[in-house]
Amino acid sequence: xxxxxxxxEVLQQMRAAGGRVTAQRRAVxxxxxxxxxxxxxxxxxAYVQRSDPDIxxxxxxxxxxxxTEIGVVSHVHLDHGRxxxxxxxxxxxxxxxxxxSAVSHLETATFTHVxxxxxxxxxxxxxxxxxxxxxxxxxxxxxxxxxxxxxxASSHEHPAPTGAAGPADDGP
Amino acid sequence: xxxxxxxxEVLQQMRAAGGRVTAQRRAVxxxxxxxxxxxxxxxxxAYVQRSDPDIxxxxxxxxxxxxTEIGVVSHVHLDHGRxxxxxxxxxxxxxxxxxxSAVSHLETATFTHVxxxxxxxxxxxxxxxxxxxxxxxxxxxxxxxxxxxxxxASSHEHPAPTGAAGPADDGP
DNA sequence: ACGTTGTTGCGATCTGATCGCAACAACGAT
DNA sequence: ATCGTTGTTGCGATCAGATCGCAACAACGT
Numbered sequence: 001x002x003x004x005x006x007x008x009e010v011l012q013q014m015r016a017a018g019g020r021v022t023a024q025r026r027a028v029x030x031x032x033x034x035x036x037x038x039x040x041x042x043x044x045x046a047y048v049q050r051s052d053p054d055i056x057x058x059x060x061x062x063x064x065x066x067x068t069e070i071g072v073v074s075h076v077h078l079d080h081g082r083x084x085x086x087x088x089x090x091x092x093x094x095x096x097x098x099x100x101s102a103v104s105h106l107e108t109a110t111f112t113h114v115x116x117x118x119x120x121x122x123x124x125x126x127x128x129x130x131x132x133x134x135x136x137x138x139x140x141x142x143x144x145x146x147x148x149x150x151x152x153a154s155s156h157e158h159p160a161p162t163g164a165a166g167p168a169d170d171g172p
Numbered sequence: 173x174x175x176x177x178x179x180x181e182v183l184q185q186m187r188a189a190g191g192r193v194t195a196q197r198r199a200v201x202x203x204x205x206x207x208x209x210x211x212x213x214x215x216x217x218a219y220v221q222r223s224d225p226d227i228x229x230x231x232x233x234x235x236x237x238x239x240t241e242i243g244v245v246s247h248v249h250l251d252h253g254r255x256x257x258x259x260x261x262x263x264x265x266x267x268x269x270x271x272x273s274a275v276s277h278l279e280t281a282t283f284t285h286v287x288x289x290x291x292x293x294x295x296x297x298x299x300x301x302x303x304x305x306x307x308x309x310x311x312x313x314x315x316x317x318x319x320x321x322x323x324x325a326s327s328h329e330h331p332a333p334t335g336a337a338g339p340a341d342d343g344p
Numbered sequence: 345a346c347g348t349t350g351t352t353g354c355g356a357t358c359t360g361a362t363c364g365c366a367a368c369a370a371c372g373a374t
Numbered sequence: 375a376t377c378g379t380t381g382t383t384g385c386g387a388t389c390a391g392a393t394c395g396c397a398a399c400a401a402c403g404t
Contacts, residue, residue, distance in 0.1 A: 020350055020401050041391080056353050061392065063351095080249055081360080081391050095296040110293040114286050121282040123310035124267040133305065138295035192370045192381055213360080228384045233361065235382095253360050253391080 007033060010072050017070055024048075024055050028063040032073065038084040038094075038103045076132045078103070093128045097137035104137065179205060182244050189242055196220075196227050200235040204245065210256040210266070210275045248304050250275070265300045269309035276309065 007029040011021045031047040032039065039047070045060045064085055067073040075083045076094045084103065093106040106114070106128075115126045179201040183193045203219040204211065211219070217232045236257055239245040247255045248266045256275065265278040278286070278300075287298045 015402090018350080022351065022401075024352070054353075058354080058393080059352055065393095077249060077252060080255065081253065083252065083391090095290070095294060095298070097296070098299060104294055104296055106290065107293060110289060114289055117282060117286055117289075118267070118278065118305075118307070121279060122267060122276055123313075124269070124276060124307040125313055126267075127270060127306040127308065133290075134299040135290070135296040136299065141295075141297055187371090190381080194370075194382065196383070226384075230362080230385075231383060237362095255360090 010067070010070075013070055013072065014066070019066065023052070024059050025063050025066075027052060027055060028060055028067075032067075032085065032087065038076070038086050040082060040084050044085065078132050093126075094132040095135045095137075096132040097140055098134050099136060099140040102137045102139070103132070182239070182242075185242055185244065186238070191238065195224070196231050197235050197238075199224060199227060200232055200239075204239075204257065204259065210248070210258055212254060212256050216257065250304050265298075266304040267307045267309075268304040269312055270306050271308060271312040274309045274311070275304070 007026060010029055011026065014025065015021055027048045028044060031044045035043050035047055041057075041060060041064065044064070045055075045057050048055050048060060064073065064075070068075065071088055073085050074088050075085045076096075077083045078096050093111050095104045095106065096102070111126075111128055118124060118126050179198060182201055183198065186197065187193055199220045200216060203216045207215050207219055213229075213232060213236065216236065217227075217229050220227050220232060236245065236247070240247065243260055245257050246260050247257045249255045250266075250268050265283050267276045267278065268274070283298075283300055290296060290298050
């Protein structure tokens with residue numbers, strides 16, 4: 001993704017919006033920039049607390065919410081009770097593998113195409129964010145195929161903590 | 173998807189799977205059949221408890237889970253911490269209006285079309301269930317468009333179901 | 345440097361969902 | 375019809391993700 005939203009830029013945005021620049025917020029932004037493309041709240045908190053263990057989870061939540069309001073980040077619900085965050089500038093529809101939790105996203109052009117199809121058929125105007133589309137990533141599809149059978153629900157169950165980047169990464 | 177899954181049929185399925193037929197399960201199935209197309213757990217519980225207040229919420233959850241395992245019903249996550257259930261035989265991708273929470277779904281043909289587009293672009297194989305696609309329903313889109321008009325735009329219920337036959341495309 | 349006011353830390357709280365356990369009941373066997 | 379096995383239920387405890395209230399704290403315009 002080309003546009004680089006630097007931490008400082010965002011902090012200026014926050015200040016412009018009447019907010020204040022704090023070490024905690026700086027840390028959260030750093031975490032977002034440093035962590036994998038789709039960190040969960042816990043991922044962010046863990047990263048942040050590595051440099052300052054006193055930063056409270058609530059603060060991470062609140063900062064993330066603030067950033068969401070400002071429009072800098074968005075979050076996507078992956079599964080019941082789990083959501084991941086990402087900078088809005090790459091706010092494209094997310095695909096999440098239901099087997100391994102790998103996350104990817106749709107290119108804008110493709111999404112536009114799909115969006116029109118859905119609009120024509122239902123009148124609903126798809127939104128690109130907030131919810132992930134459940135899918136199976138190429139790797140897991142391969143496994144299923146190699147398994148010889150349409151894989152029943154048993155092979156791999158609970159996906160690894162969001163830390164584990166799946167086989168499929170989202171390209172630029 | 174013309175198959176009509178009657179309560180008794182499903183109960184037989186459960187029995188065949190080694191389970192037992194209880195009044196509570198019958199009640200939950202009745203609720204699913206009687207309630208709106210996309211009842212939440214609470215909806216189901218409320219309906220069930222109208223005829224038997226002693227049926228516990230846990231039982232509703234457990235029954236719903238059991239039915240899910242058997243493949244009779246599926247649930248879709250609408251928003252953080254809220255999911256709705258429906259019979260699997262109409263297990264199509266769900267669209268939920270981010271403004272008014274109206275739920276609709278995509279016809280199979282349309283979904284198939286979209287699915288192929290996404291697979292071509294990303295390699296991910298979309299799944300039809302489990303997650304709702306965030307969108308804006310026609311009613312809310314209209315309101316947005318008319319913003320500035322003198323129309324309060326207060327009441328709109330369920331949008332026109334996905335009756336409209338889209339581009340009857342088809343594919344693998 | 346000061347005061348206003350947004351933020352933080354912390355624990356309490358809320359909601360959706362699951363779990364452990366003893367009592368209970370479905371249903372195949374007798 | 376009765377019995378025993380074993381799946382289910384009711385209930386409260388519990389879990390996890392997320393939010394909230396409040397007092398202490400600190401950013402930053404003046």
